[in-house]
Amino acid sequence: xxxxxxxxxxxxxxxxxxxxxxxxxxxxxxxxxxxxxxxxxxxxxxxxxxxxxxxxxxxxxxxxxxxxxxxxxxxxxxxxxxxxxxxxxxxxxxxxxxxxxxxxxxxxxxxxxxxxxxxxxxxxxxxxxxxxxxxxxxxxxxxxxxxxxxxxxxxxxxxxxxxxxxxxxxxxxxxxxxxxxxxxxxxxxxxxxxxxxxxxxxxxxxxxxxxxxxxxxxxxxxxxxxxxxxxxxxxxxxxxxxxxxxxxxxxxxxxxxxxxxxxxxxxxxxxxxxxxxxxxxxxxxxxxxxxxxxxxxxxxxxxxxxxxxxxxxxxxxxxxxxxxxxxxxxxxxxxxxxxxxxxxxxxxxxxxxxx
Amino acid sequence: xxxxxxxxxxxxxxxxxxxxxxxxxxxxxxxxxxxxxxxxxxxxxxxxxxxxxxxxxxxxxxxxxxxxxxxxxxxxxxxxxxxxxxxxxxxxxxxxxxxxxxxxxxxxxxxxxxxxxxxxxxxxxxxxxxxxxxxxxxxxxxxxxxxxxxxxxxxxxxxxxxxxxxxxxxxxxxxxxxxxxxxxxxxxxxxxxxxxxxxxxxxxxxxxxxxxxxxxxxxxxxxxxxxxxxxxxxxxxxxxxxxxxxxxxxxxxxxxxxxxxxxxxxxxxxxxxxxxxxxxxxxxxxxxxxxxxxxxxxxxxxxxxxxxxxxxxxxxxxxxxxxxxxxxxxxxxxxxxxxxxxxxxxxxxxxxxxx
DNA sequence: CTGAAAGCGCTTACAG
DNA sequence: CTGAAAGCGCTTACAG
Numbered sequence: 044x045x046x047x048x049x050x051x052x053x054x055x056x057x058x059x060x061x062x063x064x065x066x067x068x069x070x071x072x073x074x075x076x077x078x079x080x081x082x083x084x085x086x087x088x089x090x091x092x093x094x095x096x097x098x099x100x101x102x103x104x105x106x107x108x109x110x111x112x113x114x115x116x117x118x119x120x121x122x123x124x125x126x127x128x129x130x131x132x133x134x135x136x137x138x139x140x141x142x143x144x145x146x147x148x149x150x151x152x153x154x155x156x157x158x159x160x161x162x163x164x165x166x167x168x169x170x171x172x173x174x175x176x177x178x179x180x181x182x183x184x185x186x187x188x189x190x191x192x193x194x195x196x197x198x199x200x201x202x203x204x205x206x207x208x209x210x211x212x213x214x215x216x217x218x219x220x221x222x223x224x225x226x227x228x229x230x231x232x233x234x235x236x237x238x239x240x241x242x243x244x245x246x247x248x249x250x251x252x253x254x255x256x257x258x259x260x261x262x263x264x265x266x267x268x269x270x271x272x273x274x275x276x277x278x279x280x281x282x283x284x285x286x287x288x289x290x291x292x293x294x295x296x297x298x299x300x301x302x303x304x305x306x307x308x309x310x311x312x313x314x315x316x317x318x319x320x321x322x323x324x325x326x327x328x329x330x331x332x333x334x335x336x337x338x339x340x341x342x343x344x345x346x347x348x349x350x351x352x353x354x355x356x357x358x359x360x361x362x363x364x365x366x367x368x369x370x371x372x373x374x375x376x377x378x379x380x381x382x383x384x385x386x387x388x389x390x391x392x393x394x395x396x397x398x
Numbered sequence: 399x400x401x402x403x404x405x406x407x408x409x410x411x412x413x414x415x416x417x418x419x420x421x422x423x424x425x426x427x428x429x430x431x432x433x434x435x436x437x438x439x440x441x442x443x444x445x446x447x448x449x450x451x452x453x454x455x456x457x458x459x460x461x462x463x464x465x466x467x468x469x470x471x472x473x474x475x476x477x478x479x480x481x482x483x484x485x486x487x488x489x490x491x492x493x494x495x496x497x498x499x500x501x502x503x504x505x506x507x508x509x510x511x512x513x514x515x516x517x518x519x520x521x522x523x524x525x526x527x528x529x530x531x532x533x534x535x536x537x538x539x540x541x542x543x544x545x546x547x548x549x550x551x552x553x554x555x556x557x558x559x560x561x562x563x564x565x566x567x568x569x570x571x572x573x574x575x576x577x578x579x580x581x582x583x584x585x586x587x588x589x590x591x592x593x594x595x596x597x598x599x600x601x602x603x604x605x606x607x608x609x610x611x612x613x614x615x616x617x618x619x620x621x622x623x624x625x626x627x628x629x630x631x632x633x634x635x636x637x638x639x640x641x642x643x644x645x646x647x648x649x650x651x652x653x654x655x656x657x658x659x660x661x662x663x664x665x666x667x668x669x670x671x672x673x674x675x676x677x678x679x680x681x682x683x684x685x686x687x688x689x690x691x692x693x694x695x696x697x698x699x700x701x702x703x704x705x706x707x708x709x710x711x712x713x714x715x716x717x718x719x720x721x722x723x724x725x726x727x728x729x730x731x732x733x734x735x736x737x738x739x740x741x742x743x744x745x746x747x748x749x750x751x752x753x
Numbered sequence: 754c755t756g757a758a759a760g761c762g763c764t765t766a767c768a769g
Numbered sequence: 770c771t772g773a774a775a776g777c778g779c780t781t782a783c784a785g
Contacts, residue, residue, distance in 0.1 A: 076756065078754090110778055152525065430770085445770075472777055
């Protein structure tokens, strides 16, 4: 994966301003046929190791790089996977980082298309389709499932972080209920009883987390403490709810399960800023374990959704579909894992003392 | 920009599983020639408004979308701009959001390629080149300038947020010195004298900001207070330096100019967490004004680099080059703007009282 | 391994 | 506006 980052000097290099070299140039210079060069670059059998090496060497010399456009056009199968992401979502960033190496190992290129407040997901998907993606990885899509179903009929599609029971598309997500259950149990064992949940609204996994929160609270006999605060998986909703909670003084919950890490971060910032101690005055649990949660100064207890495993499964998922290995839609459910860090501890008011 | 997000029902739609419709399909069904369809989709003159409409309508009906690969291959000019970004950088996210609409208005598509710890910038650029991008927008690249120069010889390249004096490529960045000067002046006017700077290391703009910090401090007669702490434009470096500063107790600076917003956020979190008041105990200024700085609970005073203007200039820059309007490399310097929010105020120890 | 050929879905220029 | 044709840089199958 690591590339030569340092060597500034490039030996000669391609002639300036010229047309970019084609397969024909490589073939001529290497003294082989075009078909052979094609074969070498597709990593297909039929060339000796010596020849293979020479072809690569010549290609390097003249700066040849296969033209994706021509490749796509010529081959019925496009070896390109499209990824839809929300550009501001740190967990999506983690996912993208994980997807690249996996896809490469499977011989696929990745095309990224970002959704944002001013560019909706449909538009982002359209761009991907225009570029002939063979399959689509949708990160936490909020698209209507009828649209997804329609997409799924055109090409292999896998949704990450969200299930689409109706639409016949694959999905990879974690067992939300399990993650939430572990988080609540962890807090209860620390001595918390008043545990609130900031809801993720229409965000991926939110409905499941909300349900699981209620169920877990009931299971622990804490029905009377059930409290779901509105939110939407953004920092803003975390800080907004912090204001609500802070205004309650001593009646404030002693712990909060946030809808995701972003929400937890907003909550933490607002709470820290008011001079409260975490976890002394308030314990906070996130969801995702995005790279921000690891940061030493955040040190967020959270439910880990492993991006590497998500990526590996999702890529395999669409590749298998493309290879015709599998047919019906499948749901891959990954085990989440509670990661306890510095934002959870016994409540100050409890009999349990921290070590 | 806003699309139909709600309407789930799609009227009939393309036949399931079939090959995707081509220009020929549209031409047949609309009863016109292929050439005419091509012309309509390229928005070229030569078709009546009525025909234009019918073509679009038929295209919509059968779900036709021009094939980018074929388009690129056929036309010498590929209407695609490649964007290199670092996927974890929130300011890059802002930039990407701004780039999409501008590019679209100019008739260009955007291809995103992400660099990350495990995928270096060269690799990300290579992917872009393989997809035949007509021009490249590099967000805060840390590539060696010799490599950039080489790239610049192959296609129009513009670097955002960083100058490359040696390499003959365009750049768009802010007048770092001016931004830093304004920030320091603001702090001095509030009564601060001991103002430290957390350096951005090799990051874009860092060298300029460091120099400007030193100059501004000298200008205000605060030479003895000059203090540059090592860093690298990440949250981690902000929180790491917070630890260093917090250990100094009363000898701690009263204000810090962070290398960028991410660094400022790390610093803020660490400082809040220790129960210190911002700005009472410490004033903090960031750099970038990324979307995170706006968040109500962060409310960071920072030097704004307008992403919309960066995007507009950068896109125009490469488009002009592609159109042959301009030739030599140019440097576009934007005016930064200090945005004072809640993280700056008079130091507690000063005679000046806050209102 | 070579060599010749067809084709992917467009753009482009041209005669009508 | 139409219609026929060449070409973009590859892949793919085939005879040798």
